[in-house]
Amino acid sequence: MVNLSWLQTFCTLVETGHFTRTAEKLAMTQPGVSQQIRKLEQHFGQNLLQREGKRFRLTDAGEQVYRQGRQSLAQLSQLEQSLATDDPYQGHCRLASPGSLGLKLYPLLLEQLVSHPGLSLDYRFAPNDGIERDLSERRLDLALMTRPSALAELRCEPFASEQLLLVTPSHCHEVDWPTLQSLGFVGHPDGEHHARLLLGANFPQFEQDDPLPLRAFSNNIGTILAPVARGLGFTVLPANAVQAFAPQSALRIHPLPNPVEETVYRVQRRYQALPKRFELLLETMAGALMPAQHPI
Known part of the structure; x- marks a missing residue:
């Protein structure tokens, strides 16, 4: 696995075109920049720069490393921003429930999507066995089931009835x-x-x-x-x-x-922390199911 610090230094050097300016931008010493570039070249087993006095140009390998490195660093930066923000009204939510619950909940959750355009929803109507399997195989983030799960990797707690x-x-x-x-x-x-x-x-x-x-x-x-x-x-x-x-x-x-009354369980993977956007959906579902009104 390539060292991300070396990769960041290399990409910054390519963009500034100068060892001294790279050192200033990254709060490093110039020998420190040179050392990280050498370590990156050793990692890939070939020269990434063709040095010409105080100037340099990229080798073919250097061009490839820069293009892929810049793309990878941008994706990581985007991921960090997304995780740091954890916007309660942005992102994709994957839920499931037995059909009877879905008939009541799905229209109410769609209303939340209308109010919050940054949210998107994948809601599946499925029997308990199918829900349990999809949660275990990471095709769902959260579900309601009408029986507790027997799988150790899933956490269940009573949610409604x-x-x-x-x-x-x-x-x-x-x-x-x-x-x-x-x-x-x-x-x-x-x-x-x-x-x-x-x-x-x-x-x-x-x-x-x-x-x-x-x-x-x-x-x-x-x-x-x-x-x-x-x-x-x-x-x-x-x-x-x-x-x-x-x-x-x-x-x-x-x-x-x-x-x-049949107990309704909230089920998710045991060690998964749900993003904040699920709080709105859980509040909506809880409001719809508790207390339940029955026509008898």
Whole structure:
């Protein structure tokens, strides 16, 4: 690895064209400048300057080192300025959440982009497993998950909660276990997990009987309730996903004796310090999710 101090001295010498002026500009002695140039030549194993008395000209190798060196030093300077500034309203943010949360949060985050043109956003709707993998592989900076991560390199902390709702077609005024069996289940990627949490807490038969018959399945958060609205079954979904569906008149949400809330976790890589621009997004998401308002 080339010594950046030597490279800076060399580029400054090329630009001033004089050893004495270079020494003055860098607060060095003239022998110190000459020594660093020799060390740089030794590093590359060839002459970078063709000396002609007190003057010099660049060799072909010197031309290449100067062009690349100046570019590299400029990039490092830009990086230092960016890190020193850490503008809370500038930069790119990579986030993800399960779809039900995304339906609520994504429009609100877009409003922040409208207010702050220096921000840009990559927001992904994904299941917990995919989010966990993308965080681990550094394709995301921050995410919300509805279960704690099992990976040691990720840090999780409770952030909010989302109520799980039992949703049937609007013609079902009351629900009991035989009614649910008759309707059948509308599945989705987290359907088994949600059903186990909510139905297991309210219907003793859930753990005893055979699995509920599957009437339909969708992995698109916006279409999971479409079969329910057509009378093809029931499902269990977080409140935000239910609220986003239209027409609401085609659905019926059933209060249950034992309500269940799913914890929402804030997840990021354990030793990563997030830039200040994420503070605005976290405040926006927290304001949207806490306290949650549920339509039951």
